[in-house]
Amino acid sequence: MKRKTIDVITLGCSKNLVDSEQLIRQLEAVGFNVTHDTEAPEGEIAVINTCGFIGDAKEESINMILEFAQKKDEGELENLFVMGCLSERYLKELSIEIPQVDKFYGKFNWKELLGDLEKSYDDNLKLERTLTTPNHYAYLKISEGCDRKCSYCAIPIITGKHVSRPMEEIVEEVKYLVSKGVKEFQIIAQELTYYGIDLYKKQMLPELVERIADIPGVEWIRLHYAYPAHFPYDLLRVMRERSNVCKYMDIALQHISDNMLKLMRRNVSQEETYELIRRMREEVPGINLRTTLMVGHPGETESDFEELKEFVQKARFDRMGAFIYSEEEGTYSAKKYKDSIPEEIKQARLDELMSLQQSISAEIASEKVGKQFKVIIDRIEGDYYIGRTEFDSPEVDPEVLIQRKNNTLQIGSMCQVLITNSDDFDLFGEIV
Template sequence: MNKGPENKKEIHVSEEEIAKQYQYMNSIKEANAQCEMQTGRKKLAFLQSFGCQMNENDSERLWGMLSEMGYGEGKNSEESDVIIFNTCCVRENAEEKVYGHLGALKKQKMDNQEKIIAICGCMMQQGHVVEHIKKKYRHVDIVFGTHNLYRFPELLNKAVNTRSAVIDVDESAGSIVEGLPIERKDSIKAWVTVMYGCNNFCSYCIVPYVRGRERSRSIEDIVDEIAELGQNNFMEVTLLGQNVNSYGKDFAGNVSFAELLSEINKVEGIERIRFMTSHPKDLTEDIILAMRDSKKVCEHLHLPIQAGSTRILSEMNRKYTKEDYLNLIGRIKEKIPGISLTTDIIVGYPGETEEDFEETLDVLRKVRFDFAYTFLYSRRTGTPAAKSEDQVSEKVKKSRFERLLGVQNKISKEINDTLLGTTEEILVEGLSKNSIWNYTGRTRTNKIVNFKGSKELVGKLVKVKITDIQTWSLEGEVISW
């Protein structure tokens, strides 16, 4: 079995470079320990992550490095010595939130010049954003991007010792980094990135420009990481990539995502496997069969359609038609009966007519998604769609958005209604956010279920009878574990 690319040395950050970063981590750790001895106070860090699950996984790597350097976790920015914003640029409102938070930190920096403010992530891979921060937010100490996250210890060391701004954004196509520490914020479920970047260049999307070209981790490295999770009592892994179905296409040999799923299915200790995100044009028959035949792969698929109109899909550069998508869904349902399906939909893409929008509603009714993540089109500088003069008005976008929610919410409730009285296997995740008595978990089909329980159930697979139905969640009672 070919487990990795022939050009591993070219796309992987060297072991020597990672060793150098550990030296910086040790140096800062020693300085922090000495400071704690003198002041009686441990150095604290505050990290806020915006955006997708890959950003969350990146933040876990940052926390791993921070912990290695001796930082504790601050409850807020005020009490923390290091503040990091890990940013997203997929939608405008995420960027505006970041700018708002940065502005609020200006007084904190004036009051404490030793406080270090860092900003990283996808936003920083855009030149105009970096220039904006340099001009308007001069209290920011460190700016770095997605491709050189591994160099954070070196950048922090430089900022602390020179007391000058450090801007380091790698504009290459990206690389793969192994061997960094990681501190996971969940002890039951884990994110595992299997590939980075995207080659699709959908006309509305900034991701290929900020995350780089597709780069797959080796099967060996992925399986080793997941095996360690299994040994540490993690029950579920979610495989991450901008387009996981393209996994292995950058390798010299014949390695596929279907093969990866089959290998992970053999890992002891792990009971559930999920993955996201899939691209319809790359979801091949062997992946469908691997999902069906790998008992640990959950019966849930997130398959973004983005729009129901073939004309709009062509404008989006999605490389499939409405009919292609519906045929694919038909094959999936035939091979995996009872599978739950979720999707992403963009409302108000430039040039979208009422007829185009009706095609999207038609897809909702025909596919009957369990849930749809719906977004108003957001103009992204640097993408082809942003240059279109045929922008849909905010009023029309919001009206269509509400109509779409009305159709989808009804479908979601009808699907959930069919589960009343059934018994479902639930992975118990912990206390519900809104209760000190109710616990929460998910079915294999990714339905949220709330029920009365006790802390010894956390991390276990239990049988729960569904007793009540909500649009977004289910209520139940534990019958066995």
């Protein structure tokens, strides 16, 4: 009997990607051929892992579902299943609106999909994944959910309360992934710094990172999605002392004016935010900071926005993203505030902020010319090897381009690179 092919399509963040990788491992173990995010899906069955974070992400997810629903209507597809955050949040509505979908699963009950395919979930494989990333790096999810109450955010509505994974389980997963050739780990969660409070009654991220750093074969550890309030400062000691913990912190600050931080329910002040950045840079010399900011939240005045611009100029973030506020039903801001700032003003503020950051990023990149960095090689593209420094996370940060001529490099290898040039986005270098 011909093995059926299942196309798995992942939308949204790296946390969704981990779920897809676990699903793919289970599907392959029971005899299916599985493709992931292929440009030309050809499977008899499709599974779409959706995102429901903000308006644009929800629209992308719905459009993808409708595209595959049409395939099913045209007889190109036998079964269509949908899982993930959008499905978790709008299960009943989607079931009515898009009847072509055989079944919708939430974010946490996707294991039922195996049963609906007349197979069973194998608990012995729960720490195993089929990586969709290059084999040398992986995302490592240490918790689910979020206990924060930010005004604009639907994540706690979708994912529920924060649930930390046991430390021993995480360590075992890292050892398994190292045995498969992974040497770089992006540690992810909805909110990293809360890790351990539910299980161990205190913040345990510093100890967890130390335990992962002690595992032979772990060469780089990078931290994503920290929260500024009640930051566990011992983490900076770990970052400073452990050579395989990248001097990189991804911490979403959202805004700087006290007015906006209060309206956003961020539980942190402007003064505390500046002090946090100061301590990070003082205690971990050379640390690179990535942040995300928001414009257009209800109540944001021109004065608030001017403070935000001044903050970007003073803080000089190595990496910065920004997005426009979109009202999400069920959130505090949707219930309490009127979304009164016109879209054209929101867009203008976003453009101005990103233009400001582009100049800063270009200046910071140019300062790296003439310096040497350890670079991990991700792939080959045209005439170049494409790699990253410890200050660059996959998919979201700039890359290092190295001419292929006269070089023979292995994907996943690390090498010393002299930076010879830069532009607004990337660095150019040559092997030392």
